[in-house]
Amino acid sequence: MAHTVEPAPAREVRPLEDTEAAPAPRRRGLPTPYLLIAPALILLAIVLLWPIVQMVWYSLTSFTTRNLLPNQPGPTWNDFAHYQKLLTDPTFWTILRNTVVVCVLMVGITMVLGTLVGLLLHKLPKWFSGFVALGMMLAWATPALSASLVFRWLFLPERGLVNVMLDRMPDWLVGGGWLEYNWFLEPLSLFSILVTVIVWQSFPFVAVSVLAGLKSIPHELYEAARMDGAGAWKAFWNVTFPMLRPLFALLLVLQVIWDLRVFTQLYILANSFQNKDVYLLSYYIYQQGFSANPANYGMGSAIAVVMTVMILAVTAYYLRIMIRQGETR
Amino acid sequence: MTAIDNSAGSTAREHAARERTGDGSAGAAGATGGAAGATGGAAGAGGDGAGRVYRRSPLRRLRRLPLYLAGVAVFLFSVFPVYWMVITAFKPVGEIFTRDQTLLPQAPTLAHFDRVLNGQLIPGVNFWQFLANSLFVTVSAVAMGAFLSLLAAVAVARFRFRLRTAFVILLMVIQMVPMEAMIISIFINFRQLSDLSGVQLLGNLSGLLIVYTAVSLPITIMMLRGFVAAVPKELEEAAAIDGAGSWTVFWRILMPLVAPGLVAASIFAFITAWNEFIVALTFLGRSTEDYTLPLTLSYYFGRFGTEWGPIMAASTLLTIPVMIFFLFVQRRMVSGLTMGAVKG
Numbered sequence: 001m002a003h004t005v006e007p008a009p010a011r012e013v014r015p016l017e018d019t020e021a022a023p024a025p026r027r028r029g030l031p032t033p034y035l036l037i038a039p040a041l042i043l044l045a046i047v048l049l050w051p052i053v054q055m056v057w058y059s060l061t062s063f064t065t066r067n068l069l070p071n072q073p074g075p076t077w078n079d080f081a082h083y084q085k086l087l088t089d090p091t092f093w094t095i096l097r098n099t100v101v102v103c104v105l106m107v108g109i110t111m112v113l114g115t116l117v118g119l120l121l122h123k124l125p126k127w128f129s130g131f132v133a134l135g136m137m138l139a140w141a142t143p144a145l146s147a148s149l150v151f152r153w154l155f156l157p158e159r160g161l162v163n164v165m166l167d168r169m170p171d172w173l174v175g176g177g178w179l180e181y182n183w184f185l186e187p188l189s190l191f192s193i194l195v196t197v198i199v200w201q202s203f204p205f206v207a208v209s210v211l212a213g214l215k216s217i218p219h220e221l222y223e224a225a226r227m228d229g230a231g232a233w234k235a236f237w238n239v240t241f242p243m244l245r246p247l248f249a250l251l252l253v254l255q256v257i258w259d260l261r262v263f264t265q266l267y268i269l270a271n272s273f274q275n276k277d278v279y280l281l282s283y284y285i286y287q288q289g290f291s292a293n294p295a296n297y298g299m300g301s302a303i304a305v306v307m308t309v310m311i312l313a314v315t316a317y318y319l320r321i322m323i324r325q326g327e328t329r
Numbered sequence: 330m331t332a333i334d335n336s337a338g339s340t341a342r343e344h345a346a347r348e349r350t351g352d353g354s355a356g357a358a359g360a361t362g363g364a365a366g367a368t369g370g371a372a373g374a375g376g377d378g379a380g381r382v383y384r385r386s387p388l389r390r391l392r393r394l395p396l397y398l399a400g401v402a403v404f405l406f407s408v409f410p411v412y413w414m415v416i417t418a419f420k421p422v423g424e425i426f427t428r429d430q431t432l433l434p435q436a437p438t439l440a441h442f443d444r445v446l447n448g449q450l451i452p453g454v455n456f457w458q459f460l461a462n463s464l465f466v467t468v469s470a471v472a473m474g475a476f477l478s479l480l481a482a483v484a485v486a487r488f489r490f491r492l493r494t495a496f497v498i499l500l501m502v503i504q505m506v507p508m509e510a511m512i513i514s515i516f517i518n519f520r521q522l523s524d525l526s527g528v529q530l531l532g533n534l535s536g537l538l539i540v541y542t543a544v545s546l547p548i549t550i551m552m553l554r555g556f557v558a559a560v561p562k563e564l565e566e567a568a569a570i571d572g573a574g575s576w577t578v579f580w581r582i583l584m585p586l587v588a589p590g591l592v593a594a595s596i597f598a599f600i601t602a603w604n605e606f607i608v609a610l611t612f613l614g615r616s617t618e619d620y621t622l623p624l625t626l627s628y629y630f631g632r633f634g635t636e637w638g639p640i641m642a643a644s645t646l647l648t649i650p651v652m653i654f655f656l657f658v659q660r661r662m663v664s665g666l667t668m669g670a671v672k673g
Binding site: 032033034036037039041043044046047048049050051052053054055058065068117120121122123129131132134135136137138139140142143144145146147149150151153154156158159161163167173179200204257260261263264267268271282285286288289290297300301304305307308311312314315319322323327328329 | 652
């Protein structure tokens, strides 16, 4: 090989044990790939995979805090009782519906707003789009907990800035009584704030991704579209959207998966487990497992299975995109 | 944000590659090309939109005015809640407990920060203890996760083995299954592990550390895989022929070239672990002296829900490290998450 006759690089890569030259048969001498993935795989199996199996098993059993006590029997098979109960439980159906509706709103608004902002950043000169993007980074980087607390403070009855501003506006425009209005009691108002927090935190990611995608589209395509007489609207649907379809699909899937699981924000905004009307699925799971008295691990697991199935359905679509793009190869 | 693109990463790699190969041209070109592919390739096409020449006629400028206004609106919408958080933290109590909210503090004060930093957010424990808890658990988890991920990433990027594709798909699926759904079974799992091993994993930071390490693995492995693949195989083979052992190849050839990716992936994992809430909430229970910062903040909010000054001051302190790290990896956040979908 050419490299062996070059003294400089050879000396640099050669370690202390110069004498022991182990050539061809132990090519690179690395252990088998299985040894390399073993530590990661074992940890994942114990910490994340095994609990998935357990979750399915627990959902089919009667399992409360009592079964965790030392001299009590473990969880016992209960013939799908939890699922039967869920099917006929109006509370569960309301929560499921709310979860889907809230998730669709979050994802829809995030995607539309993010795409519009991405297009806007692309049109603006570099210095200005950089400035706007820097501001967006602040929203994106704020921890969920801080963000939820700020929004709770902004919408606080009596003193929250939004309530104060609405109160100062003329009554014929927005109606009266805003100062004392408590946003956190009714599902509609609480979910509106929840959607706002989530959109506020997620649109920058969509916008920046779309911007990166836009930059990869050759400019000639737009020129050709313009020569064919296409306006901005037509150019978007005939050039931008087809070009970025894989990106949009991926962003959509990621947003759905992230928004279905929202917990921290709701935990702060609702600030208790009193009002079942404002539950979402993840909140319901946590309540069953750690707030209900006695804790109902079986029922919580059954709800968790429903949620996991929903997410895995979306994940299957995600995997299809990834496999098509060769990411698994 | 266009200022931070992946060119820094690839230049460093190119530089390193050149150093190692001596003449370097082939190796460096390979590394750069590979890296651009691995990080999404979007930045490569960066310049062409901005390269257009704008005519500076006043009419044209006026027509662009709505765009600028929209940009300002987006900026304000993004920044305002953060601004409000910080500004509230500096307002004296009298300016918080009033319906006459002002956009600027009339008499700025550090009292709330003093209360947070020097007082006791939870009786008996002060802020520095919580900060130490958070730092300990996140930094250890990230370090362990990075090490395990690097090994696995080398296996996935460098070897063809039978379960390889299955392993990659497994990572993608695990990455998607939400902690929120698994929280009950993970909790019981760790209870049982505690009983089996005799080591108490709940009610202290050890269980949290294990979970955070495991959770960081899928995304870190996926991100590192691209970086390892971008290192030309010829480099390692040349070193091996020159008599370098596998560890030498690993530390002297692979590590310097993969380091930028390792840093990016680690920061990503750090942010995730730093913000993590539901597992900490479930695992730590009532052992308040082990609380991480998010949990402390939530506990304080539950107890003293009307003390918005200290709450906002603590929220600000929680946010600052994330903001700093975020600026470093912002570009890779996009490419790491969308992984190649931007190729166009």
